[in-house]
Amino acid sequence: xxxxxxxxxxxxxxxxxxxxxxxxxxxxxxxxxxxxxxxxxxxxxxxxxxxxxxxxxxxxxxxxxxxxxxxxxxxxxxxxxxxxxxxxxxxxxxxxxxxxxxxxxxxxxxxxxxxxxxxxxxxxxxxxxxxxxxxxxxxxxxxxxxxxxxxxxxxxxxxxxxxxxxxxxxxxxxxxxxxxxxxxxxxxxxxxxxxxxxxxxxxxxxxxxxxxxxxxxxxxxxxxxxxxxxxxxxxxxxxxxxxxxxxxxxxxxxxxxxxxxxxxxxxxxxxxxxxxxxxxxxxxxx
Amino acid sequence: xxxxxxxxxxxxxxxxxxxxxxxxxxxxxxxxxxxxxxxxxxxxxxxxxxxxxxxxxxxxxxxxxxxxxxxxxxxxxxxxxxxxxxxxxxxxxxxxxxxxxxxxxxxxxxxxxxxxxxxxxxxxxxxxxxxxxxxxxxxxxxxxxxxxxxxxxxxxxxxxxxxxxxxxxxxxxxxxxxxxxxxxxxxxxxxxxxxxxxxxxxxxxxxxxxxxxxxxxxxxxxxxxxxxxxxxxxxxxxxxxxxxxxxxxxxxxxxxxxxxxx
Amino acid sequence: xxxxxxxxxxxxxxxxxxxxxxxxxxxxxxxxxxxxxxxxxxxxxxxxxxxxxxxxxxxxxxxxxxxxxxxxxxxxxxxxxxxxxxxxxxxxxxxxxxxxxxxxxxxxxxxxxxxxxxxxxxxxxxxxxxxxxxxxxxxxxxxxxxxxxxxxxxxxxxxxxxxxxxxxxxxxxxxxxxxxxxxxxxxxxxxxxxxxxxxxxxxxxxxxxxxxxxxxxxxxxxxxxxxxxxxxxxxxxxxxxxxxxxxxxxxxxxxxxxxxxxxxxxxxxxxxxxxxxxxxxxxxxxxxxxxxx
Numbered sequence: 006x007x008x009x010x011x012x013x014x015x016x017x018x019x020x021x022x023x024x025x026x027x028x029x030x031x032x033x034x035x036x037x038x039x040x041x042x043x044x045x046x047x048x049x050x051x052x053x054x055x056x057x058x059x060x061x062x063x064x065x066x067x068x069x070x071x072x073x074x075x076x077x078x079x080x081x082x083x084x085x086x087x088x089x090x091x092x093x094x095x096x097x098x099x100x101x102x103x104x105x106x107x108x109x110x111x112x113x114x115x116x117x118x119x120x121x122x123x124x125x126x127x128x129x130x131x132x133x134x135x136x137x138x139x140x141x142x143x144x145x146x147x148x149x150x151x152x153x154x155x156x157x158x159x160x161x162x163x164x165x166x167x168x169x170x171x172x173x174x175x176x177x178x179x180x181x182x183x184x185x186x187x188x189x190x191x192x193x194x195x196x197x198x199x200x201x202x203x204x205x206x207x208x209x210x211x212x213x214x215x216x217x218x219x220x221x222x223x224x225x226x227x228x229x230x231x232x233x234x235x236x237x238x239x240x241x242x243x244x245x246x247x248x249x250x251x252x253x254x255x256x257x258x259x260x261x262x263x264x265x266x267x268x269x270x271x272x273x274x275x276x277x278x279x280x281x282x283x284x285x286x287x288x289x290x291x
Numbered sequence: 292x293x294x295x296x297x298x299x300x301x302x303x304x305x306x307x308x309x310x311x312x313x314x315x316x317x318x319x320x321x322x323x324x325x326x327x328x329x330x331x332x333x334x335x336x337x338x339x340x341x342x343x344x345x346x347x348x349x350x351x352x353x354x355x356x357x358x359x360x361x362x363x364x365x366x367x368x369x370x371x372x373x374x375x376x377x378x379x380x381x382x383x384x385x386x387x388x389x390x391x392x393x394x395x396x397x398x399x400x401x402x403x404x405x406x407x408x409x410x411x412x413x414x415x416x417x418x419x420x421x422x423x424x425x426x427x428x429x430x431x432x433x434x435x436x437x438x439x440x441x442x443x444x445x446x447x448x449x450x451x452x453x454x455x456x457x458x459x460x461x462x463x464x465x466x467x468x469x470x471x472x473x474x475x476x477x478x479x480x481x482x483x484x485x486x487x488x489x490x491x492x493x494x495x496x497x498x499x500x501x502x503x504x505x506x507x508x509x510x511x512x513x514x515x516x517x518x519x520x521x522x523x524x525x526x527x528x529x530x531x532x533x534x535x536x537x538x539x540x541x542x543x544x545x546x547x548x549x550x551x552x553x
Numbered sequence: 554x555x556x557x558x559x560x561x562x563x564x565x566x567x568x569x570x571x572x573x574x575x576x577x578x579x580x581x582x583x584x585x586x587x588x589x590x591x592x593x594x595x596x597x598x599x600x601x602x603x604x605x606x607x608x609x610x611x612x613x614x615x616x617x618x619x620x621x622x623x624x625x626x627x628x629x630x631x632x633x634x635x636x637x638x639x640x641x642x643x644x645x646x647x648x649x650x651x652x653x654x655x656x657x658x659x660x661x662x663x664x665x666x667x668x669x670x671x672x673x674x675x676x677x678x679x680x681x682x683x684x685x686x687x688x689x690x691x692x693x694x695x696x697x698x699x700x701x702x703x704x705x706x707x708x709x710x711x712x713x714x715x716x717x718x719x720x721x722x723x724x725x726x727x728x729x730x731x732x733x734x735x736x737x738x739x740x741x742x743x744x745x746x747x748x749x750x751x752x753x754x755x756x757x758x759x760x761x762x763x764x765x766x767x768x769x770x771x772x773x774x775x776x777x778x779x780x781x782x783x784x785x786x787x788x789x790x791x792x793x794x795x796x797x798x799x800x801x802x803x804x805x806x807x808x809x810x811x812x813x814x815x816x817x818x819x820x821x822x823x824x825x826x827x828x829x830x831x832x833x834x835x836x837x838x839x840x841x842x843x844x845x846x
Contacts, residue, residue: 042646095645096586100785104827107778151404156393156417163379163390170377173339175365175394175457214778218588218653225650257661264654265634272643 017135018203023243024138025200026223030239031145032192033224034232038158039185040165042095044217045102046193048109049079051212053194054201055113055120058129061202068132068202075198076191083190087183094168106217113209125208126201133202141195149232161185162230193220226267228274237275292317292492293338293369293461298347300333300516307333308516310347315461320483320493322503322524325513326536331496332374334513335463339371340364351461366394368460372450372467374496380439384430384449387438388421391456421456428452428482444475448482455486462486464495468502480506504528512536556689558811564695566803567702568760572776573783573795574709575753581726581790582746583635584645589652590754590780591773592659593630597623597755598762598772599663602672612678616701616759623755624748630655631747636740656773664770672768679766698760705756706796709749713792722746726790782826 013020029046036043057075060066066074090101113120120126152158163171164178172178201207219242227238245263249256271278295313299306308330315321323331336342338349340361349356356364379387425431428448433441438449447467454462467483468476476499483506487493497503503510504524512520512527514536520527527533572594579587600622604615634651683692713719721742724732733739761776762768783802787794805825 096580096789099586100781100789101827103781104785107782108827148404151406155414156389159382159386159390160393162382166379166381167377169341169361170373170379171390172361173341173365173371174391174453175362175370176390177360177362179360214781215774221646222650222653225644225646255661255665258658258665261654261656261658261661264657265651268643268647268651268654269634269637272638272641272647 013135019243019247020135021133021138021200021203023240024135024142025196026243027142027236027239028138028145028196028199029193029220030223030227030235030242031142031149031232032189032196033220034227034229034235035149035185035192036189037221037224037229037235038153038165039161039182040094040168041091041182041185042099042221043102043186043189044099044214044221045083045106046189046220047212047214047217048106049083049190049193050197050200050216050220051109051113051207051209052079052082053197054207054212055126055197056194057198058126058201058207059119061130061132062126062128068137072195072198072202076194079194079197080187080191083187084183087186088179091179091182091186103214103217106212106214110209110213113212120209123209125206127206129201129205129207131203131205133199138199141199145192145195146232146236153232157181157184222264226264226274228271228276230273230280231276234274234276234279237279241275292352293494294350295334295338296348296350298334298337298344298349300330300337300342301345306516308337308344311513311516311518313511313518313521315492315494317460317492318487318490319508320487320495320506322507322510323494323496323513324498324500324503324510324527328515329513330516331513332465333516335371335465335496338364338463339369362394365457365459368458369463370454370457370459370461371463372447372454372465374465374469376443376446376450378438378441378446378449378453380437382438383435384425384438384441384452385418385421385434387449388424388452388456389417391453392417392420394457424452424456425449427455427486429478443470444472444479447471447479451482451486460491462491462493464493464497466496466498468497468499476502556687558807560689560691560695562804562807563800564698564702564764564803565807566800567699567706568757568764568799569779569783569803570796570799571702571705571753571760572757572780573787573799574706574792575750575757576780577784577787577790577792577795578722578746578753579750580784581792582722583631583648583743585635585648585652587630587652587750588649588777589630589655589659590750591777592656593623593626593751593754593773594758594761594776595663595770595773596626596659597758598768599667600755601759602674602762602768603667605674605678612697612763616756619755619759620752623758624752626755627748627751628744630751631744635743635747639740639743660770660773667770669770673766674763674768679763694763698764701756702760705753709753710792718742718745786826786829 029050032046032049033043036046053072053075055075056078057071060071060074061068086105090098090105093101114122116122117124160171160176160181163174163176164181168178197212223238223242224235225238226241227236228234245260246256249259252259267275293313293315295311298308298311298313300308311330311334313334323334325331333342337344338356340356340359340363344357347357351364351367351369354367356367356369359367379390382390422431422434425434428451430445430448430452433445438446441449447470451462451464451467464483468479471479480502483493483495495503495507504527507524509522510524510527511518512530512533519536520530520533522530572590575593576587576590579585579590597619601615601619604610604618605612610618630652634655635648638648638651679692679694683690683694683696685691713723721732721737722745724737725739725742725746729739732742757776758772761772779802783798784795786801787796787798
């Protein structure tokens with residue numbers, strides 16, 4: 006067990022980050038499976054982080070209670086902006102969510118009294134343990150896997166392929182999209198809340214455009230057909246920089262090149278590779 | 292059952308439909324024909340709520356359809372197929388139909404979270420219903436194939452199965468016979484006749500005159516957005532206004548089977 | 554004072570417009586969100602700087618060097634990344650992710666080659682003298698910046714309106730199939746678009762580097778954000794939108810710094826953006842997604 010202790014002391018941050026990124030990847034999977042290109046999940050993560058952190062800092066609330074509040078707030082905001090925003094589609098939606106993310110970041114920057122502004126929030130109690138993250142990831146994966154196999158998941162895939170045809174089958178497309186958007190926001194908030202309580206310091210710039218794009222990249226790299234795909238994307242994005250650590254200065258370069266290579270060879274994401282490699286179950290050739 | 296009263300549709304300065312009056316009773320097969328660009332698909336789009344009329348009203352069983360969201364209209368009992376087929380190519384046939392069954396699901400959303408046997412049974416029931424629908428259109432043996440692998444005619448039949456899955460009282464078929472050979476068309480005619488046995492009304496847009504004349508009880512003719520004739524097939528065939536509208540089209544188009552008026 | 558700010562706003566706005574044009578044209582024609590545009594912007598700045606430092610070139614030839622380098626980068630981008638993905642009929646987010654990888658790689662390369670510090674143009678290159686009209690003072694540098702930006706925009710607009718390639722490009726933005734059917738070399742056009750767009754981005758990079766006299770590897774990112782804001786505002790893929798949006802942002806920034814203070818500068822831009830988006834989601838000139846059967 007000594008091995009476990011030394012492993013943990015070196016890699017605990019990595020493992021916890023891994024869990025966070027998997028949660029984020031799952032949050033984007035939900036929105037992407039419906040065909041929604043949202044870059045807002047980083048902002049929702051930030052909202053969750055700040056909410057939970059402020060609650061534990063200022064009122065000593067228990068971790069999971071604070072984190073639940075950090076799930077609720079982004080979900081409610083997503084509900085509020087969802088209706089007008091989801092009228093858009095494709096890149097227009099991406100851009101609108103991008104703008105929203107920037108607005109959140111700027112609001113945080115300019116409310117110094119509450120959020121510490123540009124200096125960020127320091128000294129957040131480090132309450133998150135590995136089992137908190139594991140439980141969160143486990144729950145999220147379970148729910149999403151079940152959703153994927155149910156009529157809700159099927160409907161969302163249908164919406165992603167052809168919204169109009171789906172609507173004309175009597176399905177309330179707007180409601181499904183809103184659900185995906187709000188649930189994605191909540192999941193991202195969950196990731197943010199838990200994450201804040203082991204990094205013990207958060208600042209607005211962590212939840213901006215770059216993070217939002219990174220989350221999207223996780224979803225696309227892993228493949229959006231399946232929650233496992235998204236999880237793989239999250240794992241990859243987290244581990245890749247670590248695996249390349251030995252390369253020193255060239256790390257980002259190789260990182261970038263690997264991203265390009267993966268997309269060039271498997272544009273639908275890594276999950277597609279796994280799916281094709283498995284023995285097909287009497288399905289016709291495409 | 293379905294009434295269009297003085298329905299007009301403009302796009303900017305372009306008038307696509309003008310004061311169209313159409314009435315479809317609750318049972319039977321009806322045709323909507325007209326030269327290309329006459330506005331037939333626009334009528335379908337208006338009925339199903341993808342477009343709203345610039346003027347006039349659309350009523351279904353006494354309720355106003357215009358202004359309603361498309362999914363609501365489908366739930367009220369109006370289903371359609373498309374001119375350019377819109378099946379979900381990357382899903383299996385079974386999944387395609389399952390999606391369409393989703394509007395009156397046999398299990399609630401929350402039950403998804405728990406692997407209760409009741410949920411599993413409900414899913415199994417849905418799959419049964421889906422298979423039945425595929426059987427009705429003769430595609431039961433291909434249920435697990437991807438929709439993209441089907442032939443054109445088979446994809447059309449899948450679309451019909453999907454439309455039926457919503458339990459419609461009015462079925463709108465947009466050029467169902469397009470791209471089919473004569474054997475397939477005969478089969479399709481048989482299937483449509485079978486379908487209309489129930490409490491179902493079918494409205495068909497079609498260019499194949501033989502097809503329309505054979506199975507429709509009443510036909511409405513559109514030209515340049517106006518309704519120029521309505522009546523039984525024999526009446527339409529002999530109507531000089533209709534014939535004039537089609538001048539410039541193929542002569543065999545009007546006149547029945549072998550180009551000779553029967 | 555007001556007139557002075559006006560001049561600043563025009564030069565800044567012109568550069569923003571140039572950058573946004575490159576970004577929006579790639580979206581309009583190739584249907585790709587090019588997140589490497591900021592990196593190309595940075596590349597242009599470094600190319601010009603090195604031309605000046607290493608080869609002792611005067612300013613205008615150095616800018617030409619920057620144009621060549623970034624045009625070449627655009628060519629490579631399309632040939633090795635966009636074209637293969639098109640051939641594979643990749644999902645439309647895939648090229649965007651590839652450009653992210655490219656941006657990371659480019660940033661890292663530049664940083665490895667030239668270090669992370671802020672570099673400057675030699676002082677002789679940036680004469681502080683210029684013209685004055687009453688209370689307004691324009692340096693020759695600003696004159697050059699304004700002139701170059703407007704000249705390039707004029708050439709681009711003229712090209713799109715009056716040349717065959719321009720018409721073909723506008724056709725492509727509407728329907729790739731239709732243009733291909735007419736027998737036009739669509740792949741070649743895509744390549745040209747990528748080249749021109751990168752060239753514009755690269756020039757914008759040099760101009761901003763001159764304007765603020767700062768060249769550093771991270772300069773592309775904030776510019777990319779602004780470019781996106783401009784393009785959202787003006788409407789994705791719309792040229793007029795990019796132009797107007799660029800100037801609008803230039804004015805908004807200059808005047809809000811002057812009269813409100815620099816911390817709120819970003820807030821003004823994005824707050825306005827978000828409100829406009831809620832009211833008119835497709836931007837000022839964009840085309841909303843339409844539903845048809």
